[in-house]
Amino acid sequence: MARLLLRRLVTSVVVLLGLAVVTFLMTQVLPGDPARAAAGRNATAEQVAAVAARLGLDRPLWDQFLAYMGRLLQGDLGTSVFTQRPVLEDVAAMLPSSVELVLAAMVINIAVAVPLGTYAAWRNGRAADAAARLITLLGAAMPVFWLGLMLQLLFAAQLRVLPLTGQLSFGKQVPAITGMTSVDALLGGDLAAFGDAVAHLVLPAITLAASFVAVVARTVRSSMLTALSSDYIQLARATGASELRVVVLHGLRNALVPASTILGMQLGWMLGSTVLVESVFGRTGIGAYAVTAVLQNDLYAVIGTVLVIGVVFVLANIAVDLVQLWLNPRLRHTGGRARRTARTEVPA
Amino acid sequence: MSATTTGIATGVAARIRHRVPFVEGAALAVAVVVVAMAAVGPLVAPHDPYAVNLTDALLPPSAEHWFGTDANGRDVLSRVLHGARVTLPATLVVIAASTVIGVLIGTVAALGGKVVDEVLMRITDIGLSLPAIILALGLSAALGPGLSSAVIALSVTWWPGYARLARTLVREVKDAEYVDAARVLGVPQGRLIFRHILPNALNTLYVQTTVDVGAVMLVISGLSFIGVGAQVPSAEWGAMIAGEANNLTNAWWAVAFPGLALLLTALAFNLVGDWLRVRNDPTIRREAR
Numbered sequence: 001m002a003r004l005l006l007r008r009l010v011t012s013v014v015v016l017l018g019l020a021v022v023t024f025l026m027t028q029v030l031p032g033d034p035a036r037a038a039a040g041r042n043a044t045a046e047q048v049a050a051v052a053a054r055l056g057l058d059r060p061l062w063d064q065f066l067a068y069m070g071r072l073l074q075g076d077l078g079t080s081v082f083t084q085r086p087v088l089e090d091v092a093a094m095l096p097s098s099v100e101l102v103l104a105a106m107v108i109n110i111a112v113a114v115p116l117g118t119y120a121a122w123r124n125g126r127a128a129d130a131a132a133r134l135i136t137l138l139g140a141a142m143p144v145f146w147l148g149l150m151l152q153l154l155f156a157a158q159l160r161v162l163p164l165t166g167q168l169s170f171g172k173q174v175p176a177i178t179g180m181t182s183v184d185a186l187l188g189g190d191l192a193a194f195g196d197a198v199a200h201l202v203l204p205a206i207t208l209a210a211s212f213v214a215v216v217a218r219t220v221r222s223s224m225l226t227a228l229s230s231d232y233i234q235l236a237r238a239t240g241a242s243e244l245r246v247v248v249l250h251g252l253r254n255a256l257v258p259a260s261t262i263l264g265m266q267l268g269w270m271l272g273s274t275v276l277v278e279s280v281f282g283r284t285g286i287g288a289y290a291v292t293a294v295l296q297n298d299l300y301a302v303i304g305t306v307l308v309i310g311v312v313f314v315l316a317n318i319a320v321d322l323v324q325l326w327l328n329p330r331l332r333h334t335g336g337r338a339r340r341t342a343r344t345e346v347p348a
Numbered sequence: 349m350s351a352t353t354t355g356i357a358t359g360v361a362a363r364i365r366h367r368v369p370f371v372e373g374a375a376l377a378v379a380v381v382v383v384a385m386a387a388v389g390p391l392v393a394p395h396d397p398y399a400v401n402l403t404d405a406l407l408p409p410s411a412e413h414w415f416g417t418d419a420n421g422r423d424v425l426s427r428v429l430h431g432a433r434v435t436l437p438a439t440l441v442v443i444a445a446s447t448v449i450g451v452l453i454g455t456v457a458a459l460g461g462k463v464v465d466e467v468l469m470r471i472t473d474i475g476l477s478l479p480a481i482i483l484a485l486g487l488s489a490a491l492g493p494g495l496s497s498a499v500i501a502l503s504v505t506w507w508p509g510y511a512r513l514a515r516t517l518v519r520e521v522k523d524a525e526y527v528d529a530a531r532v533l534g535v536p537q538g539r540l541i542f543r544h545i546l547p548n549a550l551n552t553l554y555v556q557t558t559v560d561v562g563a564v565m566l567v568i569s570g571l572s573f574i575g576v577g578a579q580v581p582s583a584e585w586g587a588m589i590a591g592e593a594n595n596l597t598n599a600w601w602a603v604a605f606p607g608l609a610l611l612l613t614a615l616a617f618n619l620v621g622d623w624l625r626v627r628n629d630p631t632i633r634r635e636a637r
Contacts, residue, residue: 011473018474021481026490141614143566145573146589146607149596153604157597270481276570280593290482291574294489306486310478317477 008321012314019310023303024068028061030046057325071272077307078300082293091252093309094178098285102270104205107214113213117259118252121228125126144273148280150206154205163200165282172196179309202237206282208273212266219262223255227311230254257327270314277295365372375619384612385432395423396584397430416601418592424602428609430583435610436582438499439565443557444501450510451550453542457511458518475508481567488576495584498568498577506564513556517549524548532600555628562614569610585610602607 043051052058059067071078076088120132156164163169167181172193174184182201185193227233228251236250274287286305293301390397395413401421409416417425429545455469473510475483480502487501488494505569521527522545530544569586571577585606 014479015474017365018471023486026486069443104402126574137615137618138611141562141566141611143569143573143586143589143607143610143614145570145586146610149544149593149603150607153596153600191430267480275481275574279574290485294485294493295575297489299490302486302489306482309482312406313478323370 004325005321008318012318015246015314016311019307020069020072021065023307024065026187026253026306027299027305044180046292053272072123072307075116078306080293080298080304082296082301087301090289090301091304091308093179094284094286094289097181097283098271098274098287099277100180100182101204101208101274101283101285102267103200104201104266105198105270106263108205108209109216112209113216114252114259116213117217118224118247118255120217120225122247122257123219124225132221136217139210139212140213140257144207144211144276145280147210148204151203151207152280163196164201165342167197167200167283168193169196169200181192192282200281200283204277204283207280208270208277211273213272216259216266220252220259222253222254223258227244227255257324260323260327263319264316264323268309271309351531360441364408366509370555372417372619372623378612378616379620382432384605385429386436390430390433393423393426393429395426397422397427398581404593406602408433409601415605416599418598418602419595423454424588424605427583427588428585428605430586430587431606431609434495434578434584434614435565435569435586435613436581438495438568439579441499442506442564443560445499446507447510447553447557449503450507451514451553453507453511454514454516455518457518458515459522459541465515466594468511472508472511475505476512478505480571484567484571485574485576488571493576493579495572495578497584498571502564502567502571506560509560510553510556513553514550517552518545521545536614537570546581552628555621555624558603558624559618561617561621565610565614566615 033272049058057064075088079085080087080090083090095204116132118136120129123129152164155162168174173180174190174197175188177184177187182194182197185191185197191348228247233246233250236246241250271286274285275289275290278285278288279285286308288300290305292298293305370372399422401417404413404417404421405419407417407421413423413425415428418424418427453468453472457465457472460468473544482500483505484501487504488497491497491500527540527544530540535544568577569584569589570581572582572584572586574589575590578587580587583587588606592599596603
């Protein structure tokens with residue numbers, strides 16, 4: 001088990017190093033001469049050279065990369081040209097709001113995908129299964145940003161049951177504690193504001209969840225099919241356990257192991273997808289920050305966002321492994337990834 | 349005798365049904381229509397997709413403008429038709445480029461030594477462990493916004509999946525008896541790889557690329573929607589949606605139709621890709637999908 005964790009950590013470090021290399025290369029493909037840009041329009045050749053020396057731009061690429069790594073390790077992601085603040089501070093201020101959105105989307109994702117996949121497997125091959133397949137197909141083909149706009153059109157503009165944009169209605173305020181609007185409202189004891197924040201969260205969270213539901217439902221369905229045809233399910237049925245008990249307690253419990261891997265990976269992917277959702281709904285967050293940075297040509301802010309999302313992604317993967325170890329005791333002994341258990345039944 | 353005839357008849361019907369199931373047939377039809385749109389769209393488009401006509405701005409769908417007009421009075425139908433021409437080739441370039449990179453890296457990893465394999469596969473892991481849209485966002489922002497930046501950025505972020513698949517496939521084939529036979533007969537290394545190993549190894553990979561067309565298309569238009577891909581006046585579907593999102597509440601058609609085109613196209617390619625995958629792989633064919 002310790003070996004598995006160690007191997008995981010080494011891989012993560014390699015991935016993070018790769019991420020640093022990639023983002024460093026991004027700073028290198030910047031069009032134009034950064035030294036000239038920093039020295040100003042009317043600088044002489046000597047002044048430009050002096051600035052280049054001060055910024056270390058005259059040193060070999062390898063040296064520059066080491067300097068870049070050094071800055072990263074100190075948490076220096078550069079300064080945003082647009083906000084004039086350190087990128088790390090900006091991103092740290094934006095992250096909670098995105099995390100709030102991602103968690104809300106994850107709740108919706110699980111609440112829809114797990115029952116859908118389970119039901120589809122239980123009704124294998126019947127109409128409900130076909131309907132589930134249709135939903136997963138639509139989810140996989142859905143342009144996320146467009147879905148957000150269409151939901152706004154239907155539920156906010158036409159039916160007027162949910163707010164169009166933003167995080168909180170005009171005039172409402174919550175204390176700034178965690179940076180997650182709904183949580184802050186609860187902590188501040190303001191139930192009306194909490195309801196308001198949740199109402200603002202519904203459409204963006206559905207939008208963000210939509211394309212992820214498909215994959216989870218499919219995974220749950222297929223592992224549920226395997227589980228339901230296994231010996232222990234037959235045994236459970238034979239003991240006279242109710243169908244609900246058989247499906248949920250015996251089947252789903254085992255079928256959820258592969259799904260949990262996917263769900264963990266999706267946390268990172270969802271954080272990436274906030275770039276497509278937050279700006280549609282006028283929410284603040286790391287995704288909206290990245291989009292603004294792109295439009296403002298604020299390269300360090302863009303790269304900072306890429307780095308932070310990459311780091312979160314790697315951390316999420318480690319968390320997934322830990323959860324796997326907890327869910328699947330066999331792993332603790334094999335010291336590797338889940339091995340397929342040998343099929344005991346003789347094929348007909 | 350009659351039992352045999354009906355047996356044969358149902359057999360034939362089942363075969364035809366098995367060849368092209370109804371849903372997949374419809375998907376194939378949609379995919380063909382989109383490709384045709386990309387080829388002849390401008391010829392059948394009723395209006396010029398870029399002709400600005402402010403007096404006709406934001407007209408609802410009518411006999412003259414089936415999909416209405418946008419804020420600049422441009423015909424939405426013509427722009428949607430034209431969009432296939434922008435999005436589809438961009439998608440195909442990304443798929444083609446990342447297939448080439450992926451196959452190259454995967455093949456070298458599979459045929460090269462242990463060290464080469466290890467290094468290349470760790471690089472592949474890095475690519476696989478980050479969301480493509482985020483890397484592509486950073487890269488195309490660095491390259492300067494534009495459709496070609498998005499295409500380049502996505503090409504260099506999309507290949508790791510193919511590299512891993514190509515490596516597995518080549519490793520499976522390289523020790524096959526017919527490869528050994530060719531080697532013994534003195535077929536030179538290059539010919540061995542390109543004529544004997546790759547053509548047999550990569551069928552599965554080509555099918556995977558079909559499955560990915562929809563996904564790549566969605567990322568490209570997503571990047572355009574954000575503003576790092578195709579730029580606003582362009583009739584790219586994502587950029588069209590971005591350009592008209594401000595008028596969503598009073599002119600839904602300018603946003604709805606490009607998105608619908610995107611959804612249907614991605615759905616069609618996903619279905620066709622899935623179908624090809626199942627046909628190509630006898631082991632998954634048996635399971636109910």
